[in-house]
Amino acid sequence: MGVTRRGSLRKSAAVLAGKATGALSRISRRGGGTTLPGDVARAIDPRVLAKLSQDLTYGSIVITGTNGKTTTARMVSWLLEGAGHRIVSNRAGANLIFGATAAALDLAGADGRLRADWGVFEIDEASLPKAVEELQPKATLVLNLFRDQLDRYGELESIAKKIESALRSLPEQSRAILNADDPRVAEIGLGLTRPPLWFGLDDTTVAARELPHAADARTCPRCGASLRFDAVYVGHDGVYTCPNGDFARPTPDLTATNIKLDGFDRFAAQITFPPSGGGNGSGAEAGTAADSIPVEVPLGGLYNVYNVLAAFAAATSAGLEPAYIAERLKNFSAVFGRQERMDFRGRHLVLVLSKNPAGFNETLRTAVDLAHGTCFLIGLNDRKADGTDVSWIWDVDFEQLKGKVRVVVPAGNRAHDLAVRLKYAGVQAEPPETDPGRALDLLIKVTNDGDTAHLLCTYTAMLELRAELVRRGWAKPYWET
């Protein structure tokens, strides 16, 4: 009894201190107070998040993967909110355990109780084991595993191992929702004792026949042979099989077919799902036919089809009806900085976060081939959140721009590296401009009234550009969106 009371007192103290820090940092305008309160509260009570998460009516949904975390988390929240649920969610891309803690603190009352039905948390791949241990989630989504920020994470393999150990320790009633098209994610899922719920694309009309790069090649985890791809959707995600028959893409329980992409504006697809709203990796069991429903979502790019499938799977496993989900998705709006539009001095700006080769190649393909973009500002920063090693730009196919674009402005604190990359891609570019304000000025100077310009930027390059647009009276600061 005494122990419990002291435990809850400690939790209350941690909650109050954290909340005070959040208010203070918002007042002082130091970045919206998205993670600092978490640091403070966890210093007082390291179990504060674990304790707060027990107050949730239903539990948590955790989302990880290299690309798509923020969009998918926002979509899951959007779906649950529309069904009347109260949500706690780390919204501003604060995806370490401190960010999740800060989000929970924000919604906690003065009595230290968290009043919410669902927690929806995007979690950095490396933080997944801790998040799973503290949150004991009802569902854990793994979207993909691409090479990203090698300087911070070391090798992809060590990240994959962390995710694997996290999924193995999931509580009994928890479900793993995994991308069947990603060979490394599939390898993890096939090793789990409880079968996961798999999702994947099934539409060769939007697939490439070959991997974009040697760098995307994958080997069979059992025999080491190079995997053969019958379809490639994004990066190394596709339909693959080991030539010796030792490993193959698991049959997805949820699929997207009949995919129609319309630039960055929207896509339509048919989603097929197990009738129970998520059979235990056994959709074909006992003659139960799968159901299907058309969806139309105001997001562009094939990677967003994966995000929608993942969110659809999470929402059905949380008990939402497919018909409701499809209806609600029609009005989903893109997340801050992920894919945003604004008009600025007569130019239509499309801002798209592009932070690693798989994501970048897909945004370039969408911008050039589907949206017919001819004006670009590309922002490359090498701060911690972007990755301090910029060598990955050599795995991005800037060659796609060659001969198809009119204007390319290399920006960000590594604009000079981008300028070299563009030169070797045979793309005529403006001189590199490291200052975000001057880069915008240059863009305005070399484009015309009514032009659409695509701004493809790494994380902090996007923040800086957006801050500049805010300073000039456009776009709302991110803690107000």
Place this chain on the structure above:
Amino acid sequence: MPASAPLPNPFPEGERGKTFTVGWLYPDLMNIYGDRGNILTLLKRAEWRGYETRLLQLGRGSAQQMDEVDVFFFGGGQDREQALVYEDLLEFKQAPLERAVVQGAAVLAVCGGYQLLGHYYQTAEGERFPGVGMIDVRTEAGKKRFIGDVVVESEIPALMPETLVGFENHSGRTFLGPKAKPLGKVRVGFGNNGSDKTEGCLQGTVLGTYLHGSLLPKNPHLADYLIRSALIRRGVDELSPLDDAVELAAHERILQRAQHQ
């Protein structure tokens, strides 16, 4: 390197077309740090000088045409892939690679490729994984990972500018034997082992280094050095100059930043 009998010249008199061939060792397995940048830089710089360029992808299995390669590139991989590569290297690539080098082909080996061309890699537990021993270097596992910008003062005579810039990310500590000369002295960063201030190695026409990021795009002078070393056997002494303003501006940015570190 084994002493060898005279080998037939792959470029006999009268067939000296202006071709330039890059051989990429294990492009699918040893490619984790934007290695494509090095390949593109070699190819483009030859192409801009009027060479007909060709890229040979040397994946696992028997390799052909390795005697036609001017510059080999051997990048870094993850542990899982590196083990697959080692087997294949011994079985299919080592002999033709050594033959090509004897004939004057150049090699750029980065990180994992650098380690594999040396004598061995020794893990923290003392287990030794043999390399192919083409260069006189050995590597031991270290605890701390060396990550960050690197600036090196090159020891290649007459290389201008004298500096090389790049990014390192490795836990191996590489030590040079007497036959291998350091590529340069570390001004910023850790280099081969973090203790003797050396970075990389040069042994004949084989160049090993921990610098990626990618190395050659921001060091066009080093790219040209490799191209020239490989073309000497074809009677090419001088490469025509190119406008390197964009590349050298990126090089200069890293030097400036390094001064503030």
